[in-house]
Amino acid sequence: MSAPVDAPDWSKLTQDALDLGLNNSLAVPETATIVGGWDKLSAELRARHPQYLDLRYGPRERNRIDLLKANSGGPTLVFIHGGYWQTRAKENFTFCAAGPMAHRINVALVGYTLAPDVTLDQIVDEVRAAIDYLAGELPTLGGDPEQIVVSGWSAGGHLSSMVLGHPRIKAGLLISGVYDLEPIRHSYLNAKLGLDEATSRRNSPVVHPGGVNKPLVIAAGSGELPLLRKQSADFAAHRALHGLPVVYEEIPGANHFTMLNELASPAGRLTTLVRQLFTR
Numbered sequence: 001m002s003a004p005v006d007a008p009d010w011s012k013l014t015q016d017a018l019d020l021g022l023n024n025s026l027a028v029p030e031t032a033t034i035v036g037g038w039d040k041l042s043a044e045l046r047a048r049h050p051q052y053l054d055l056r057y058g059p060r061e062r063n064r065i066d067l068l069k070a071n072s073g074g075p076t077l078v079f080i081h082g083g084y085w086q087t088r089a090k091e092n093f094t095f096c097a098a099g100p101m102a103h104r105i106n107v108a109l110v111g112y113t114l115a116p117d118v119t120l121d122q123i124v125d126e127v128r129a130a131i132d133y134l135a136g137e138l139p140t141l142g143g144d145p146e147q148i149v150v151s152g153w154s155a156g157g158h159l160s161s162m163v164l165g166h167p168r169i170k171a172g173l174l175i176s177g178v179y180d181l182e183p184i185r186h187s188y189l190n191a192k193l194g195l196d197e198a199t200s201r202r203n204s205p206v207v208h209p210g211g212v213n214k215p216l217v218i219a220a221g222s223g224e225l226p227l228l229r230k231q232s233a234d235f236a237a238h239r240a241l242h243g244l245p246v247v248y249e250e251i252p253g254a255n256h257f258t259m260l261n262e263l264a265s266p267a268g269r270l271t272t273l274v275r276q277l278f279t280r
Helices: 015-021 031-048 090-101 120-141 155-163 197-202 226-241 258-264 269-278
Strands: 064-068 074-080 106-110 143-153 171-175 216-221 247-251
Touching: 031 090, 031 258, 064 090, 064 120, 074 090, 074 120, 074 155, 090 106, 090 258, 090 269, 106 120, 120 143, 120 155, 120 197, 143 155, 143 258, 143 269, 155 171, 171 258, 171 269, 216 226, 216 258, 216 269, 226 247, 247 269, 258 269
Parallel strands: 074 106, 074 143, 143 171, 171 216, 216 247
Antiparallel strands: 064 106
16 A cells, blocks of 8 residues: 555655646547547436536535436445546546446436535535535435435545545545645635645644544555545555555556546446445
8 A cells, every 4th residue: 555656755846847747638638539439428318317406505606416327226326536636527538427327326427516606615604505415305305314425536546535534425436636735725826725734734634633433445546646546545555554444446557537437437447446335
């Protein structure tokens, strides 16, 4: 569970090097093409499952959930999108539901307000409110409120880690997330986030003693930026140190974006990990 040997100490990097070390879009030249493909597949899947889109869980415009049903009364994977808390939307990630749905797992995609319109603390609160709403409504919507696993990618991985303690969540799958916000606070990303030291620490699970005693899988791609691979490996090591259940896995050859192919595919490794979490 040690950090990749090629991961530098972020605090010793120049500003330019730190910013580049966190910029996934620049690191993957095919980003625009990949994301365009996501949008096409997502639109197609939403068109096939229009029944429970944009369920409102709060007062702000983005406080909405898309529930894609594959199994009446079955388990539900909650998926939280990424975009460094300041870009993208749930609609961009509907394609990720295809893998779990092929195995009769319902998928709920959570929307939330982006920075700088709200603070990171408020974003975390919104996601908790979304899970409150979903758990309360699942019996009516046709799901099992006792069978909820939370997952998220990038910033969504971080948000998943922050709500893992919710009493209705049984386990989590964190994909390419960020668990120590200090590098973020000192980077270009903070222009919109506006993190101060206290907010950073409050929202950095890797610096807190202990953690939530629930099954957790932390995944990253072997082709990701070293600083982000280190984030995942460090958080896994932190949980192992405190005797908490954790599995750390790197997807061979995957970069920050192609990671999600492993969730969108019924045979993908992340889909398999989701299925395993529901049986624990």
